[in-house]
Amino acid sequence: MIPVRLQIKGFLSYYDPVDLDFTGFDMACISGSNGAGKSSLLDAITWVLFGEARRNDDAVINHRAQSPKINKPAEVIMDFDYENARYRVQRMKYKGKTTTLDFFIRAEDEGWRPLTEATLRATEERIRQTLRLDYETFINASFFLQGKADQFAQQRPADRKRILASILGLEVWEQYKDEALKRRRTRELELANVEGILAEYASELNEEQDRLAALKALQQEHETQNALAQASKQILDQQRLIADRLESDKALLEKQSIEIKRLKSELDQKLDDLRERQEEQKTFRLQIANEVQIRAGHAAWLEQQKKLTELDAQAVNFHQHESKRQAPLLKIEGERASLQAEFNALSSKEAEIASLRSRLPELQKQVEEAKQAVAADEAQLQMRAVLEKDMQDLQAEKARAKAENAVLKVEMDELADHRKELQEIHGANCPTCEKPLQETEKQHIINDLTARGTQKAEIYRKNLKFFEGVDAQYKEKETALASLQRVEADLKLQQRLFDSKSEELTRSQADIEKWQADGLKRIETLRTSLKLEDFAADARAALAEIDKELKKLGYDAAAHARARAAEEAGREYQAQLLSLEQARSALVPLEREIETLEKSVDVSEKHLQTLEKEYQSASQKLNESLAASPDLAELQRTYRDLQEQVNSLLTKVGYARNRVDVLDDVKKQQAAKEEEKQEILKQVAKLKMLEKAFGKDGIPALLIEQSLPEIEEHANEVLDRLSSGMMRLTFATQREYRDSKREDRKETLDIMISSSAEERAYELFSGGEAFRINFALRLALSRMLAHRAGARLSTLVIDEGFGSQDAEGRQRLIEAINYVRDEFSKIIVITHLEELKDAFSARIEISKESNGSQVRVVAA
Incomplete structure (x- = not known):
């Protein structure tokens, strides 16, 4: 890196x-x-x-x-x-x-x-x-951090080995060990599974004789139950044939019952038809008996109908003349409606003018009050400019003090940092002048810094108090300015009120003057005309002429209505006369139909009686046969139960036979699983060997042993230069236990130093000698890390x-x-x-x- x-x-x-x-x-x-x-x-x-x-x-x-x-x-x-x-x-x-x-x-x-x-x-x-590599390896080999020169040497021997293993890149062997452990556990799980299966096979093969005996017993029981089921089936088949014959007889009897019901229904219908025809015969004969009365009423109705026709013609003439009255009547009513509407509108206006007269004093008072309020608000608003100027001055003063405090805060922080830095320095140079700094001089500087900080803090706090006073004054001015904003809003409201009331007063006075000039005279004229009915004179004259002509016609509407009612009442004689003629023509064929129906009813009643006797006899015989027959459902249940037992036993026989046959396959599978078990045992043994080889006492330990001479060589090359050949370093990988009875040796990684023909442990060195040892050892580790394959740390x-x-x-x-x-x-x-x-x-x-x-x- x-x-x-x-x-x-x-x-x-x-x-x-x-x-x-x-x-x-x-x-x-x-x-x-x-x-x-x-x-x-x-x-x-x-x-x-x-x-x-x-x-x-x-x-x-x-x-x-x-x-x-x-x-x-x-x-x-x-x-x-x-x-x-x-x-x-x-x-x-x-x-x-x-x-x-x-x-x-x-x-x-x-x-x-x-x-x-x-x-x-x-x-x-x-x-x-x-x-x-991790942080610990990094600082043990590549980074010589302040105060940690002995980082590696002061570790416990086990931790030295661990760090050395990390420097040598031996973590891969731990991964190999974990992989071997993982695979071994997988194989052991497979082994446990195979052994479980083999145990199941052995348990199953131990049941072979019991399974053979169970198969033989089930086969014998199946043969016995099958014979019983076949006998039950023969009885059931015979009873089913008998039941089928009885069911056929029952169906035939049901058909006879249906036929009897049908014949009864037909007979009832014939009787209903006969009674209906007899009622019609009685009605026809009664109508023929009233023939004289019906014909007299019909003649009177014809006379009344003639009279009504004459009155209808007279009514048509009357209504033609009466329709002429509509035009003058409509004209009169139209004129009246027009005058009445104008009168109503003027009456409303008259009431409105009266209300205006009563409101004039109050309206004049409101105009004067609004005018005074406007003047008062305008006087208060003259203070706004003064308040705004005062607030700007306060803001400027606050901004100045705030800027000063920001500078003071930075200066106080710098003084505090400087003071803290000086307090943490012990026996070093002054960070400002680079000269050696004595304790008294340092304390003098700290006191000076503290005094300067206190002075600035006092100014800072005074400014904070000044902020409070400025904020209070500003808030007071702001409140006053806010109240002026309310006054300004009130001024606008009062100005609008003054304008509105002044306009309303002017408009009301104009309306009153106009009414006095025009409206008052017109409403009196309309009131007189409507009362005397002296409007629409032409239409009234035309209406009087039409009424005179109608009186000459002599039409009586009441007499016309009575004639119409009498004609409507006599119309039933027309229907009675028609029914009389129909009854006379239908009576003879109706009497022949009644005679035919009476004969048909007699024949149907005799045939129905014969069928009912036959049905009663057949029904009695069927009931006797049904009572004597066995319970077919019980026979079916008996056969079904026996057959289910046979089927169940057949299934059990098949299952038992399969349990016997499967043992041959189990024996083959047992042999195969036994071979698989032996193979897994071999693999587990090999993996255990690999785990031990990859563990800390295996290959990694050998590699550490092999690397120690190289580390010693690198360390001694440096140590030889640092000590002028007076010191030499070696590693001890084993030492005796404190218990003298133990013959084996303890694994360790001790650092031994040869100096002046004397070998001492590293822990017995201190000061400059210890540093040279640490430096040489750490430099050797760094060189190892710089040359490590696949993970070079060249820094x-x-x-x-x-x-x-x-x-x-x-x-x-x-x-x-x-x-x-x-x-x-x-x-x-x-x-x-x-x-x-x-x-x-x-x-x-x-x-x-x-x-x-x-x-x-x-x-x-």
Whole structure:
């Protein structure tokens, strides 16, 4: 993994965006004052790749970016090359929110193709799988973080082995072991299944003799029940033939019953027809007996009809003359309606004028009141300009104080940050003048910063109190201005009221004057004319002439109505005369039909009596036969029950025979399953061997054993340079148990140091010697990781240790780094010492500015 570009914004001490390009150098040092942000640069790399830094969660967000007004995220973007591909990781964190993480790979079209998974954890796992190492391996081998030079050496032996296995890429053997375990468990499940099946086969074969005996018993029982069923069937068939004959007799008897009912129905119909004809005969004879009376009434009706015809002609003449009255009558009524409508309209107007006269004083009073209200509102509105000017002045004063407070807030925050930074510094240079800073001088500066902050805070609080006073005055003016707005609205209302009432007063006075001039005279004229009925004189004269002619005709409408009623009453004699003639012509054939019906009724009654006697005799015989016959349904149930038993036994026999026959197949399947079981047992044994081989005490342990000499060699090459050949490192993989009775040895990974013909454990060294051992050991691990097949990590970062060495020791460290520089694509060293800066081909300078840490790359 080779870093290409690092972009930081809002992360720890970095507020403004910082863009660091790694392509311009192979080896560089990072320099800067204490607290400038050197280690934060490395935190950005571990945070963006693994989500790990010295501080996590919201603590990684720059304190200024966290403020509610700004609320910017911590964001780090890193581009790196790995195994001939370029990747990008982007991690972002807002205060109080979940971290977002995106992973990309450079596509052929120079764009970025996303590799981001559905969740944060899944994406982090994707990054770890791509790099083939986790955070712990990264900081143990490639990153020498501040205060963690002994990260690897201080681990327990088991953890050293685990980290070494990760550096060597031995995780794949754990995957092999898991796969072998997975396959073994699958085979063991298959084995358990096969053994279960074999147990079922054995249990089934143990039942062979019982199954044969059960088959024989069922066959004998089936033969017995089948014989009983056949005998029952013969009896049932005989009884069915008898039942069929009885059913035929019953059907014939039913037909006779239907025929008797039909004949009775025909006889009833004939009797009804006979009675109906006899009633008609009686009616006809009665009509013939009243012949004289009917003919006399008919003659009187004809005379009345003649008289009515004469009156109808006289009525037509009368109505022709009477229709002439309509024209003059309509003209008279039309004239009356016109005069009455005009009179009604003038009467309404007269009432309206009377109402107007009564309202004039009140209307004049309302006009005067509205005029006075308008004048009063106009006087109040003259204060608006004064209030608006006062409010503008107050707003300007508030804006000035608010702007001053904003400046004071920034200055107070900067003073607080400066004071906090000084409080956290111990025994370092002044961040302003770069000179050594004594404790008393530091406290003096802190006190000065505190006093300046207190002074600015006092001004800030005074401005806040000033805001309260301005707000109160502004609110008072605003309330007064709002009341003037209500006055303005009232002015518009009063002006409209004044205009409306003035217009209404002028209109009312004009209406009264017009009425006095015209309307009063006209209404009196109309009242007199309607009362005397002196209008439409021509129409009234024409109507009198028509009435005189009608009187001469002498037409009596009442006599005409009586004649019409008498004619209508006599019309029934016309119908009676017609019925008389019809009765006389129909009586003879009707009497012949009655005689025929009487003879037919007599014949039908005799035939019906004969059929009823025959039906009674046949019905009695059928009932006797039915009573003597057995219960056919019971016979059917008996046969059905026997047949069901036979069928059930037949099914049981078939099932029992199948249970016997299937045992041959079971024996064959048992043999096949036994062979399958033996094969699975062989596979399980092989997989157990593979599990042990792939486990930590198998192949990985051998590979670690094989790698230790190479690590020792790399470490001793560096340690030899750092100690002038006085120190040498070895690994001990076994040691004796504390229990002296145990003859075996304990697996371990201890670090032993030979110095001055004496071998001591690593834990007995301290100070500069311990650092040289740690440095040599960590550098050896980094070289191993840089050469690891399939997961090369060609970057070395050192943020540790030069201050613990004297001048000669520091020079040897530089030589050791130069010794291995060709094995790494990038080497970055953080130093606080000016004398070491020139030892590197490039320098990354970190400075603390007002807008956060800034980065600048400088060539040596």
